[in-house]
Structure formats: structure tokens, C-alpha cells
Amino acid sequence: MRVTLKQIAEISGVSRATVDRVLNNRGYVSSEVRKRVEGIAKELGYRPNLIGKALACQKKSMILAVIMPDNDFTKEARVGVDKACEELKDYGVKVEVYSTKGFDFAEQISIINYLIGRKVSGIALRPAADNRFIKEAIDKAVEIGIPVVTFNSDVKNSKRLCFVGQDLVKAGRVAGNLMGKLLGGRGKVAIFTSSYELLALNQRIEGFKAIMETRYPLIDIVDTIETRDGTIAFQKAVSLLESVGDLGGIYITSEPTSEVCKAVKFLGKSEEIKIVCFDFYPENVQLLKEGVIDFAIGQDPVAQGFKPLKILFEQLFNGKQPESEHIRTVIEIRESESIDMSN
Amino acid sequence: MRVTLKQIAEISGVSRATVDRVLNNRGYVSSEVRKRVEGIAKELGYRPNLIGKALACQKKSMILAVIMPDNDFTKEARVGVDKACEELKDYGVKVEVYSTKGFDFAEQISIINYLIGRKVSGIALRPAADNRFIKEAIDKAVEIGIPVVTFNSDVKNSKRLCFVGQDLVKAGRVAGNLMGKLLGGRGKVAIFTSSYELLALNQRIEGFKAIMETRYPLIDIVDTIETRDGTIAFQKAVSLLESVGDLGGIYITSEPTSEVCKAVKFLGKSEEIKIVCFDFYPENVQLLKEGVIDFAIGQDPVAQGFKPLKILFEQLFNGKQPESEHIRTVIEIRESESIDMSN
DNA sequence: GTGAAAGCGCTAACAC
DNA sequence: GTGTTAGCGCTTTCAC
Numbered sequence: 001m002r003v004t005l006k007q008i009a010e011i012s013g014v015s016r017a018t019v020d021r022v023l024n025n026r027g028y029v030s031s032e033v034r035k036r037v038e039g040i041a042k043e044l045g046y047r048p049n050l051i052g053k054a055l056a057c058q059k060k061s062m063i064l065a066v067i068m069p070d071n072d073f074t075k076e077a078r079v080g081v082d083k084a085c086e087e088l089k090d091y092g093v094k095v096e097v098y099s100t101k102g103f104d105f106a107e108q109i110s111i112i113n114y115l116i117g118r119k120v121s122g123i124a125l126r127p128a129a130d131n132r133f134i135k136e137a138i139d140k141a142v143e144i145g146i147p148v149v150t151f152n153s154d155v156k157n158s159k160r161l162c163f164v165g166q167d168l169v170k171a172g173r174v175a176g177n178l179m180g181k182l183l184g185g186r187g188k189v190a191i192f193t194s195s196y197e198l199l200a201l202n203q204r205i206e207g208f209k210a211i212m213e214t215r216y217p218l219i220d221i222v223d224t225i226e227t228r229d230g231t232i233a234f235q236k237a238v239s240l241l242e243s244v245g246d247l248g249g250i251y252i253t254s255e256p257t258s259e260v261c262k263a264v265k266f267l268g269k270s271e272e273i274k275i276v277c278f279d280f281y282p283e284n285v286q287l288l289k290e291g292v293i294d295f296a297i298g299q300d301p302v303a304q305g306f307k308p309l310k311i312l313f314e315q316l317f318n319g320k321q322p323e324s325e326h327i328r329t330v331i332e333i334r335e336s337e338s339i340d341m342s343n
Numbered sequence: 344m345r346v347t348l349k350q351i352a353e354i355s356g357v358s359r360a361t362v363d364r365v366l367n368n369r370g371y372v373s374s375e376v377r378k379r380v381e382g383i384a385k386e387l388g389y390r391p392n393l394i395g396k397a398l399a400c401q402k403k404s405m406i407l408a409v410i411m412p413d414n415d416f417t418k419e420a421r422v423g424v425d426k427a428c429e430e431l432k433d434y435g436v437k438v439e440v441y442s443t444k445g446f447d448f449a450e451q452i453s454i455i456n457y458l459i460g461r462k463v464s465g466i467a468l469r470p471a472a473d474n475r476f477i478k479e480a481i482d483k484a485v486e487i488g489i490p491v492v493t494f495n496s497d498v499k500n501s502k503r504l505c506f507v508g509q510d511l512v513k514a515g516r517v518a519g520n521l522m523g524k525l526l527g528g529r530g531k532v533a534i535f536t537s538s539y540e541l542l543a544l545n546q547r548i549e550g551f552k553a554i555m556e557t558r559y560p561l562i563d564i565v566d567t568i569e570t571r572d573g574t575i576a577f578q579k580a581v582s583l584l585e586s587v588g589d590l591g592g593i594y595i596t597s598e599p600t601s602e603v604c605k606a607v608k609f610l611g612k613s614e615e616i617k618i619v620c621f622d623f624y625p626e627n628v629q630l631l632k633e634g635v636i637d638f639a640i641g642q643d644p645v646a647q648g649f650k651p652l653k654i655l656f657e658q659l660f661n662g663k664q665p666e667s668e669h670i671r672t673v674i675e676i677r678e679s680e681s682i683d684m685s686n
Numbered sequence: 687g688t689g690a691a692a693g694c695g696c697t698a699a700c701a702c
Numbered sequence: 703g704t705g706t707t708a709g710c711g712c713t714t715t716c717a718c
Contacts, residue, residue, distance in 0.1 A: 004711060015689045020713065028687060051397045051433050052711025055694050058394065060713095090394050173680040181637060181678070182524055211680065294524060333676040335524070337516040337554065347695060358705045363697065371703055395695025398710050403697095689718080694711105701706075 003044045012037045054091050061092040065115050068126035070099040072281045073301055080305025088313055103128040112137040121316050124308035126152045149308040153200050162322040164307045166299040168200050171331050172207020175276045178295045179249050182274040186218040187248030192225050194255040201253040227256040237263030249274040258283040261292045288339045298332035346387045355380045397434050404435040407655055408458050411469035413442040415624045416644055423648025431656055446471040455480040464659050467651035469495045492651040496543050505665040507650045509642040511543050514674050515550020518619045521638045522592050525617040529561040530591030535568050537598040544596040570599040580606030592617040601626045604635045631682045641675035
């Protein structure tokens with residue numbers, strides 16, 4: 001059994017309450033006593049017993065809030081949120097989920113302000129944008145003592161505790177390498193992306209292009225198409241396929257996947273066109289099984305829902321800092337045989 | 344706050360000790376009282392507070408033992424074992440690791456007997472073999488009340504609580520699909536395996552062959568080579584490559600990976616021969632980066648070290664049964680860009 | 687400034 | 703068979 005607070009109290013000749021005051025910076029303690037207690041605690045390598053602490057803290061339930069725009073990703077992240085809920089329940093943690101329709105950063109800001117007013121203990125945020133308004137809202141929360149963890153997408157230069165998400169450039173490199181192997185190192189490729197305004201997607205393109213240049217010089221990126229509103233994706237894909245008859249592969253950074261695949265199927269080119277895309281949403285699973293998509297790359301949304309809460313809890317509960325400022329989630333490659341969640 | 348044992352005691356008009364006796368089946372309680380208490384507990388949906396329980400149990404440290412033959416896999420599994428150690432330390436759990444040189448099942452049996460004598464609380468076993476002697480040792484432990492969890496490789500028909508490991512046939516299918524894609528669906532392939540006597544490796548071959556037959560009829564498996572002692576692998580690979588000039592790919596089920604790759608490099612065929620193998624050991628990482636290996640498939644050794652201990656703990660500590668009899672670890676696909684552990 | 691004491695939910699030794 | 707009591711390590715209230 002490790003050294004306890006009680007032992008420290010006895011050795012230092014003070015009460016447990018005083019040791020508690022010193023070690024947890026609450027109340028006033030004469031600097032002489034403080035020095036002595038700190039010295040002894042350090043010397044004995046005191047580390048609080050988390051179970052005892054948890055038991056004593058159970059009553060004062062702490063509230064953690066999760067804010068996330070509602071889309072496919074959210075649904076899977078929710079599984080991780082629920083897991084964290086379950087695991088932290090015993091510690092008196094309550095989790096509140098605020099899911100907003102669409103990527104409306106103004107709404108996120110007002111939720112943050114509301115939470116600041118309610119003095120919640122911590123906030124996990126999937127930002128709807130990376131701009132100075134969101135940044136300021138985050139900083140405001142942090143400054144009054146509410147730690148914020150961003151996930152899925154980051155807010156640059158903000159005071160958030162850390163960011164949990166995929167290394168997106170690297171994910172793009174992985175996608176590029178997969179495409180390179182599928183094409184045997186030669187051929188024509190097109191890129192589909194939903195918006196040039198989302199940093200994450202641009203990074204996925206950046207990594208893809210980088211590896212194509214260095215490792216697959218014989219692969220030609222013939223076009224990069226922004227689809228914005230998904231409805232035009234199908235038409236654009238059909239035109240592309242018709243105009244570039246010998247297209248070998250399509251790389252899709254996110255949303256338009258099913259529309260693009262529909263076009264490929266429509267023209268009966270599932271066999272000859274190789275497709276690499278992101279995420280394991282149900283439509284993608286289906287397309288993988290059908291053999292239309294060759295590889296899908298996952299970003300572990302469950303971990304992205306789980307870890308921010310866990311990190312906030314550990315920070316608040318035992319002052320543990322996150323291991324790094326960017327907690328990377330795994331880059332999962334799946335094909336038709338490994339796509340089933342059951343494994 | 345959920346309903347507590349104390350409340351149940353008050354409502355049933357008995358003492359906490361009696362409720363404890365009823366709910367945890369210790370000591371004798373009149374069947375009348377037992378019925379009443381059980382009824383009330385059930386009605387109120389009583390679930391013990393694990394933190395309180397943990398705090399009270401800390402003193403009687405429980406010992407969990409891990410037995411595993413020492414090889415590359417073990418080194419990585421060890422990381423998971425240490426993680427479990429750390430996480431369970433607060434609950435008064437001590438973990439003892441017994442790592443044996445080589446796959447000597449007799450030695451494992453004597454360790455198991457020793458642990459039975461010492462009355463440890465639970466055993467995590469990576470079996471050195473799947474035979475009736477090991478099975479009997481496991482059953483003996485289980486019968487006197489020491490739960491056993493097997494990992495990495497199972498022992499059929501034994502009374503182990505559950506098995507933690509990869510779905511090996513499925514992993515073989517994944518490997519086959521990757522090879523199929525690398526070869527564009529046509530060509531000649533050879534299989535290297537270290538031993539026909541290890542169930543795991545045969546299952547990896549089984550899955551591979553199955554998918555080749557159904558999905559890639561134009562791919563020809565020209566040879567399956569057993570290398571046993573690794574030293575002959577290099578020579579066998581060289582002969583193969585020389586005799587089958589137009590070989591397209593090599594599938595390696597385990598150990599001989601680096602020797603086979605050496606042969607491929609030796610003959611300057613890294614570019615033309617596609618290689619799919621297992622595990623992310625340092626040599627494999629290097630070969631992936633060099634572009635000699637195309638894909639490596641991981642079995643999450645860290646989880647294989649971690650989960651058995653966690654499962655044993657939960658079973659012993661709060662009677663929680665494992666979710667399934669076979670806890671599958673993830674089938675991780677990695678290529679040169681995603682092979683770095685850092686992600 | 688500091689200490690005493692109660693209490694979190696549960697277990698276990700001992701008394702009856 | 704059942705109850706009493708102390709205690710696990712920590713926090714917190716209240717008194718001095």
C-alpha cells in the first residue's frame with residue numbers, strides 16, 4: 001500500500017485537513033507548515049489514492065458538456081460519449097450532450113456561453129468552424145477555469161487543453177499509397193471533395209498529392225472536383241467518367257462518396273475504377289461489400305467521442321495533463337473483408 | 344445517487360452485514376430474510392457502487408498471473424499487461440508475469456500447478472500448445488475456482504472463461520483480398536508458413552485460400568511452403584523465385600517474413616513481388632518502409648495483453664461475465680504510411 | 687491557521 | 703443466523 005495522506009499528517013505532526021489544504025491548495029496554511037508538509041509528501045512520493053478520492057467526491061457530481069454538430073460522424077462519436085458516460089458515472093460525473101443541426105458556429109458560441117453561466121466543469125467541442133469567434137468563446141471558458149477539449153477538427157491558437165483527432169495529412173498519404181498500389185503505380189486519378197473551406201478535407205488532399213508526387217510519378221491527378229451541396233456530385237462524376245474514358249481511380253475526401261459511387265455503378269465501371277474514401281458509414285460499408293469501394297479509411301469516431309471526456313475528467317479529477325497537445329486517433333484501413341464492425 | 348446497500352438494509356429492516364451476506368452469498372442467512380432482501384434489492388434495481396467496494400477491498404490484494412512463451416509477440420503484449428497493471432493497481436491487484444523460453448507446454452503446466460498451490464486469483468494464459476495436457480491443467484485451475492483466460496491462441500474444449508485473440512480465418516481472408524487487389528486480380532502466388540502444426544497459421548491459410556477461390560479465380564496459388572526452423576526459409580524462397588519466374592506475390596503467415604524478404608531483395612525483385620504478411624515487429628516495419636512488404640496485418644498484441652487481465656479482474660471483482668466467449672481483437676491493416684506507431 | 691469528526695459505500699472481524 | 707463496529711483514503715464542515 002502506498003503512503004497515505006493520513007501518514008503524511010502523522011509524520012508532519014499536523015492534521016489530515018491541513019495536509020489536504022496544502023496538497024490541494026485550498027484554504028490558508030502557514031508557509032512554514034506548508035513547506036514541511038510539501039517536503040514530506042514529496043520525499044515519500046505521495047500520490048493520492050484515486051479510489052478514496054472518488055468515494056469522497058461522489059456527492060458533488062461534476063458536469064461535462066459535449067457540443068457537436070449533428071451528422072453521420074456524430075452518430076458514431078455518440079457511442080464513445082455513452083461509453084465515457086457509463087465509465088465515469090461511478091465517479092459522480094454527469095455528461096450533457098448538445099447536438100446542433102448543421103455547422104452553425106454562432107449557435108455553438110451561445111451554447112458555450114450558456115455553459116459558462118452554468119459553471120459546468122468541462123467542455124468537449126467539435127467545432128463548427130475555425131474562426132476567431134469560436135476561438136474567443138473557447139478562450140473565455142478556459143480563462144474562467146473551464147477546460148475545453150476540441151475533437152475531430154481543431155481551432156487554431158485557441159487555449160483548448162488539447163485536440164483529439166486524426167492526423168489528416170497522414171491519412172491523405174495513406175489514401176494515396178493505397179491508390180498507388182491499387183493502380184500498380186500508373187494511371188489517371190480524380191479527387192472529389194465536398195468543400196475547399198474545411199481544413200480537414202484540404203489536409204487529406206494535401207497528403208494524397210504529396211505521396212503521389214514523390215512515390216507515384218506515373219500517376220496523373222487529372223482533376224479535383226468540389227461538390228459542395230451533395231446533389232451535384234452525381235452529375236459531376238458522370239461527366240468526368242464520360243470525358244476521361246481511361247480514368248483509373250477516384251479519391252473522395254468525405255461526403256460525396258455515395259453519389260460518386262452511384263455514378264460509377266450507373267456507368268457500369270465498378271470493376272475498372274478503383275475507389276478510396278473515408279469513414280465506415282453504413283452506405284460505405286455496403287459499397288465496400290459490393291466491391292465498388294476498394295478501401296475506406298476510418299478515423300475512429302468512437303475514440304473521438306470517448307477520449308475528450310476521459311481527458312477532461314482526468315484533468316479535473318486528478319490534475320493529469322493530456323500526454324500531448326494533439327491526441328491522434330488511429331488511421332484504420334478497411335476493405336470488404338474487414339469492414340464488418342463485429343470483426 | 345443510486346440506491347445503496349445501506350438503504351436496502353433499512354428498508355428490509357436488517358443490518359448491512361446481512362444484506363451483504365445475501366447479495367454476495369457469504370455466510371448463512373435464513374431463507375425467509377434472504378428472499379425478502381433479494382426481492383427488495385431487485386425491485387430497487389440495486390447495483391453495488393464499485394468505488395465503495397474497491398475502497399473496502401484494497402487491503403486484500405488479489406494476485407493475477409500471466410503466463411506466456413517469450414517471443415516477439417510477447418514483447419508487445421507486455422505493453423498491454425503493464426497498462427492493466429497500472430490501471431488495476433489502485434484496486435489492490437498485483438500482476439505476476441511468467442514468461443517461458445520457447446513453446447514448452449510442460450513448463451506451462453508446472454507453472455499453472457504452482458499457481459494453483461499459491462491460490463492466485465486468476466490466470467491469463469497464452470498456451471504453448473493445444474493438447475489435452477494443457478487442457479487438463481486449465482480445467483483443474485478452473486475447478487478449484489481460479490478462472491483462466493486464454494489469449495492469442497486458444498485451447499479447445501477447455502473450461503477457460505474466454506479467449507482473447509484475432510479471428511484468424513477472417514484475417515486470412517483480409518490478407519487474400521489485399522493480395523488480390525495488389526495483383527489486380529490475376530497472377531501467381533506462393534504461401535510461406537512456419538509450421539503446419541499451429542492452428543493459428545493454418546487458419547490464416549484457410550481464409551486466404553477461401554477468398555482466392557471465390558473472388559479471385561484468376562489467381563493461382565502455385566506453392567505452399569513450410570519453413571519450420573527459420574534458417575531454411577531464405578534458401579526455399581530463393582529456389583521458389585528462381586523456378587517460378589513470373590511469381591506475382593507472396594503471402595507469409597508469420598515468422599519467416601524477414602528471411603523471405605531477404606531472398607526477394609537478394610534477387611532484386613522487391614518491385615515486382617507483392618508481399619502481405621502479419622504483425623508489426625521492427626523488422627517488418629523496416630521492410631514496409633523500404634517498400635519490400637506491401638501490407639502487414641496486425642492483431643493488436645497490446646489488447647491481447649491488456650484484456651485478459653481486465654476481464655479476469657471484472658469477473659472476480661464484480662462478477663461481470665465477458666461479453667462473449669471469444670473476444671476478437673481488431674484486424675489492423677497497415678502499409679508504409681501508417682506503419683509508424685506514433686500514428 | 688489548524689484540528690476534530692463525520693461521512694462517502696462497502697467489507698469483515700467479532701460478538702451475541 | 704444476525705447485528706455491531708471499525709475501517710479503507712479522502713473531503714468537508716464546523717469549531718476553536
